[in-house]
Amino acid sequence: MVHITINGKVIKATEGEMLLSVIRRHGIEIPALCHHEAIEPTGNCRLCMVEITREEWDGWKKHVTSCLYPVEEGLIVSTHTPDVIEIRKTILDLQLANCPDSEVIQKMAEEYGIYKTSYEVVPEGDNCIMCYACTRICEVLGRSAISAVGRGHRKEIAPPFGAEPPDCIGCLACAQICPTDVIPWTDRDNTRTIWDRKFELISCKECGRQTIAREFADYLIEKRNIPREYFEICDNCKRSELARKMGEIVARAQEVAI
Amino acid sequence: MTQQDVTRLQGIFGRNPREPGSLIAVLQDIQREFHYLPREALSETAKALEVPLSKVYSAATFYSAFSLTPRGENIIRVCKGTACHIKGADLLLDQLESGLGIKPGETTPDLKYTIEVVNCVGACAMAPVMIVNAKYHGNVPCNRALRLVKKA
Ligand code: FES
Ligand code: FES
Numbered sequence: 001m002v003h004i005t006i007n008g009k010v011i012k013a014t015e016g017e018m019l020l021s022v023i024r025r026h027g028i029e030i031p032a033l034c035h036h037e038a039i040e041p042t043g044n045c046r047l048c049m050v051e052i053t054r055e056e057w058d059g060w061k062k063h064v065t066s067c068l069y070p071v072e073e074g075l076i077v078s079t080h081t082p083d084v085i086e087i088r089k090t091i092l093d094l095q096l097a098n099c100p101d102s103e104v105i106q107k108m109a110e111e112y113g114i115y116k117t118s119y120e121v122v123p124e125g126d127n128c129i130m131c132y133a134c135t136r137i138c139e140v141l142g143r144s145a146i147s148a149v150g151r152g153h154r155k156e157i158a159p160p161f162g163a164e165p166p167d168c169i170g171c172l173a174c175a176q177i178c179p180t181d182v183i184p185w186t187d188r189d190n191t192r193t194i195w196d197r198k199f200e201l202i203s204c205k206e207c208g209r210q211t212i213a214r215e216f217a218d219y220l221i222e223k224r225n226i227p228r229e230y231f232e233i234c235d236n237c238k239r240s241e242l243a244r245k246m247g248e249i250v251a252r253a254q255e256v257a258i
Numbered sequence: 259m260t261q262q263d264v265t266r267l268q269g270i271f272g273r274n275p276r277e278p279g280s281l282i283a284v285l286q287d288i289q290r291e292f293h294y295l296p297r298e299a300l301s302e303t304a305k306a307l308e309v310p311l312s313k314v315y316s317a318a319t320f321y322s323a324f325s326l327t328p329r330g331e332n333i334i335r336v337c338k339g340t341a342c343h344i345k346g347a348d349l350l351l352d353q354l355e356s357g358l359g360i361k362p363g364e365t366t367p368d369l370k371y372t373i374e375v376v377n378c379v380g381a382c383a384m385a386p387v388m389i390v391n392a393k394y395h396g397n398v399p400c401n402r403a404l405r406l407v408k409k410a
Binding site for chain 1: 297300310311312313315316
């Protein structure tokens with residue numbers, strides 16, 4: 001256990017835990033786009049910036065990305081100093097120029113009083129903030145089907161050769177983790193399409209509802225030792241089946257009681 | 259890829275430790291031998307080093323030393339930095355462009371020459387500068403540019 005001060009309040013935290021989680025656990029709202037529990041923090045969006053200092057620093061302060069900063073004894077944290085707010089505003093202002101159509105960013109910017117970017121809007125902006133959440137989650141899942149391509153301002157997230165990614169299994173993790181929702185995909189008539197690649201969807205044996213992509217199921221069966229039957233019935237039908245069985249047990253128990 | 263290309267590729271894999279850390283070295287070797295990174299070669303590299311294809315492609319597109327399209331046996335780099343620009347780099351480039359029939363970034367159809375434009379190579383005192391393969395030529399008179407290239 002370590003003791004840190006957040007906005008004047010002394011708080012207990014676990015050593016090594018990241019500042020952002022502690023801040024959030026105590027109900028303090030700070031914006032963050034690239035942070036997600038499922039992936040290692042990388043500090044790409046810079047929005048979770050806070051100010052830190054220590055008693056012995058003699059008034060010296062610094063700004064750090066809280067998602068990447070492990071707590072340590074005696075840390076004094078301020079989450080909303082004028083400097084910090086200024087930093088967040090600048091980032092949001094820039095992001096707004098980069099992705100003018102992103103509702104998430106518009107909302108965040110509005111909260112900081114920015115309704116229109118003061119920079120020139122990027123002409124072919126596509127709402128991607130280059131936070132790498134998608135490539136990181138794909139890597140965590142053991143696929144690494146997509147990556148950053150190119151360099152500098154032309155860098156983008158894409159599959160190799162801009163073609164259907166051979167390592168993709170249609171799990172949708174990238175699209176779901178994307179904070180600005182820019183990765184398009186569709187589920188239509190038994191077919192899932194993502195990154196231009198098509199995947200057959202498994203239909204529930206009971207109700208016919210589509211569940212997950214066959215490649216994804218195969219992958220889980222192989223890597224996580226999940227029995228194949230598990231994917232043959234959808235969650236809904238599994239639940240009703242369970243309810244039916246429970247009902248039977250209860251009925252039998254009642255019979256016995258009588 | 260032809261059988262011969264496959265053999266060359268195997269040679270490259272044989273010369274480098276088969277581990278993800280060899281990625282850049284292997285790509286450099288492929289670039290040197292093939293004068294570009296053929297698509298199949300990248301797929302083979304991914305398999306040989308057990309690196310995801312996406313990461314191989316990421317590295318291949320990140321470094322400007324790598325090219326995904328065939329480049330010439332001879333790479334001509336014309337400096338268009340400030341000093342060279344003032345000392346007539348444009349005239350020099352004109353000569354090369356019309357002499358070889360290609361623009362900067364392009365390669366002659368016989369895959370012999372590629373012209374590239376670079377910014378200041380740190381040899382401003384001998385501007386205009388042209389680098390043919392690894393050889394630096396300074397104070398290049400524009401009418402001699404093509405001859406220097408053909409001699410390479
Ligand atoms: S959440 Fe910390 S930098 Fe993005
Ligand atoms: S400008 Fe050409 S070498 Fe510096």
